[in-house]
Amino acid sequence: MEVLVERCAGLDVHMRSVSACVRTPGPGRSRRSEVRTFLTFDASLAELAGWLLAEGVTAVAMEATGVYWKPVWDVLEDVGLDVKLVNPQHIKAVPGRKTDVRDAQWIAQLLECGLLNASFVPPREIRELRDLTRYRRRLVESRARETMRLAKLLEGAHVKLSSVVSDLTGVTSRLILAALCDGERDPEVLAELAQRKLRRKIPELRQAVPGRFNEHYAFMVREVLVQIDELDAAIHRIDQRVEEVVAPFAWARDLLSTIPGIKTRNAEIIIAEIGVDMTRFPTPEHLASWAGVCPGNRQSGGRQRSGATRQGNPWLQSALIEAAWSASRTRNCSMQTRFWRIARRRGVNKAAMAVAHHVLIVVWHLLAERATYHELGPDYLARYDDPTRRQRHLVHQLEQLGLHVTVEPAA
Numbered sequence: 425m426e427v428l429v430e431r432c433a434g435l436d437v438h439m440r441s442v443s444a445c446v447r448t449p450g451p452g453r454s455r456r457s458e459v460r461t462f463l464t465f466d467a468s469l470a471e472l473a474g475w476l477l478a479e480g481v482t483a484v485a486m487e488a489t490g491v492y493w494k495p496v497w498d499v500l501e502d503v504g505l506d507v508k509l510v511n512p513q514h515i516k517a518v519p520g521r522k523t524d525v526r527d528a529q530w531i532a533q534l535l536e537c538g539l540l541n542a543s544f545v546p547p548r549e550i551r552e553l554r555d556l557t558r559y560r561r562r563l564v565e566s567r568a569r570e571t572m573r574l575a576k577l578l579e580g581a582h583v584k585l586s587s588v589v590s591d592l593t594g595v596t597s598r599l600i601l602a603a604l605c606d607g608e609r610d611p612e613v614l615a616e617l618a619q620r621k622l623r624r625k626i627p628e629l630r631q632a633v634p635g636r637f638n639e640h641y642a643f644m645v646r647e648v649l650v651q652i653d654e655l656d657a658a659i660h661r662i663d664q665r666v667e668e669v670v671a672p673f674a675w676a677r678d679l680l681s682t683i684p685g686i687k688t689r690n691a692e693i694i695i696a697e698i699g700v701d702m703t704r705f706p707t708p709e710h711l712a713s714w715a716g717v718c719p720g721n722r723q724s725g726g727r728q729r730s731g732a733t734r735q736g737n738p739w740l741q742s743a744l745i746e747a748a749w750s751a752s753r754t755r756n757c758s759m760q761t762r763f764w765r766i767a768r769r770r771g772v773n774k775a776a777m778a779v780a781h782h783v784l785i786v787v788w789h790l791l792a793e794r795a796t797y798h799e800l801g802p803d804y805l806a807r808y809d810d811p812t813r814r815q816r817h818l819v820h821q822l823e824q825l826g827l828h829v830t831v832e833p834a835a
Contacts, residue, residue: 427455428538433476434531435486436524437493440464444472445528446479447536457532459525464492469499476505485535487512487527488543497545508535508542515540544714546699553669554696558739560662561693567655574648582635588628593652596622600633601649605642609634666692676700679790682797683783684759685751690743697740700791708788715740717781733777744780751779758804759783765805 436443442462450456460475462468476484484500485508486493493509500507515531534540546554571593575586583604589597599617608614615629622629670677673695680691698711705711712718716736751759752767752775759779767775790797819829 425537427536429483429536431480432483432485432532432535433479433481434528434533434535435484435496436527436531437486437489437496438464438524439492441524442469442472442496443524443528444476445525445532446476446481447532448479455536457529459528461524464495466495466499469496472496473499473503473505476500477503482506483508483535485510485531485540485542487515487531501548508540509545510540511543544698544704547701549669549672550696550699553666553673553692556662556666556669557693557696560659560666561739563655563659563662567652567659570648570651570655574645574652577641577644577648578635581637581641583637583641584632584635585629588625588632589622595619598649600629601645604634604637605646607642609637670695673700675794676791679794679796680787683747683786683790684754684757684797684799685747685749685783687750690747693739693743694787697737697743698787702788702792705788708785711788712781712784715744715784717741717744717777717784740784741780744783745776747783748776748779751783752776756799756802758800758802761802761805 431446431448433444433446435445440463442464443459444462445457445459448456448458458479460472462472483506486496488509488511497507497509510531515534531540545551574592578585578592585597585600586592591597596617596619599619600614603614603617611630611633614633615626618626618629670692676695677688677691680686680694681688686694698705698715702711705714709718714736716734719733748759748763751757752763754760759782762782763772763775763779766778786797789795815831819831822829
């Protein structure tokens with residue numbers, strides 16, 4: 425097979441060691457292969473980078489193995505080497521070759537023949553933003569779990585507060601829970617703690633408290649509320665840090681926030697996952713395929729086997745699905761019309777995925793062209809409907825009900 429990269433290296437990365445194989449021109453038309461093993465400490469990785477530079481290596485490839493590739497990537501990126509991160513599923517080892525050294529040699533051979541496609545790795549600033557947004561997402565999920573745990577505790581104590589208030593961590597709920605934990609058991613006193621609109625529900629609050637709230641539940645509720653407060657404080661700190669890191673990309677966040685269904689937090693997640701440089705994705709279809717929000721393409725024997733979406737970026741997918749559901753509830757919006765037209769035929773889940781795909785296509789165009797979103801209106805899709813085709817469809821539906829239909833133009 426033709427050699428496209430004369431001086432290249434393949435790395436097999438593990439937690440404690442890195443096996444490196446350098447492929448360079450040998451005598452005549454042969455190829456020389458040299459393998460060395462390095463530890464993953466910074467000093468050893470610096471030796472690896474120095475050796476690769478001394479050999480004149482122009483391209484390096486390694487598998488994406490958990491998080492162990494990140495220190496190697498950082499060191500090689502700092503010295504200016506062209507590093508490719510490759511999906512392990514794209515480097516199937518040949519039977520009988522499974523050792524660290526053989527894996528490094530196999531990666532190097534694939535790289536020199538141009539058979540490896542690099543995975544998308546965003547710049548360092550975007551990677552730092554990605555760490556923050558993903559951690560914030562985990563904190564928000566942890567807070568939601570603690571809130572559900574609080575609801576379960578109150579149900580066990582026969583305190584039906586969640587049947588009256590919509591937010592167990594709101595002002596009224598916190599006042600009532602604090603009074604319960606302090607020993608107050610009078611329903612009249614507890615109900616009078618209601619604030620603002622909830623004062624209209626004082627009769628219901630009297631019936632909801634105090635149930636069988638005792639010292640055991642008081643201790644448990646205090647601990648859960650402490651956890652919720654700590655998570656709120658952590659989320660607030662992360663939000664402040666995100667504001668600082670996303671500042672150079674504020675223009676992109678403002679553009680994405682003009683799309684129906686996308687608000688500030690979702691825009692930050694999308695930027696953290698795909699970056700702002702759309703030249704990494706030649707077309708919006710490439711981006712949708714990478715994200716895993718487009719229909720699958722599995723054809724064999726001239727037959728389409730499956731159209732299920734493939735696995736993609738779960739963090740980006742969840743943000744896009746959330747935006748799709750939000751757009752479905754946005755009035756006078758073409759995305760709302762698109763969502764419910766698909767939902768009537770194929771269900772809401774497939775409609776959400778289809779609109780998420782559409783949202784990502786719009787995101788690509790806005791970032792690539794630095795343009796704001798232009799709303800097309802709720803009747804946008806109707807303008808492209810074929811009246812004759814719709815008429816045949818409606819007549820067919822009526823005939824299926826056993827009716828004879830005669831169509832005449834209106835006077």
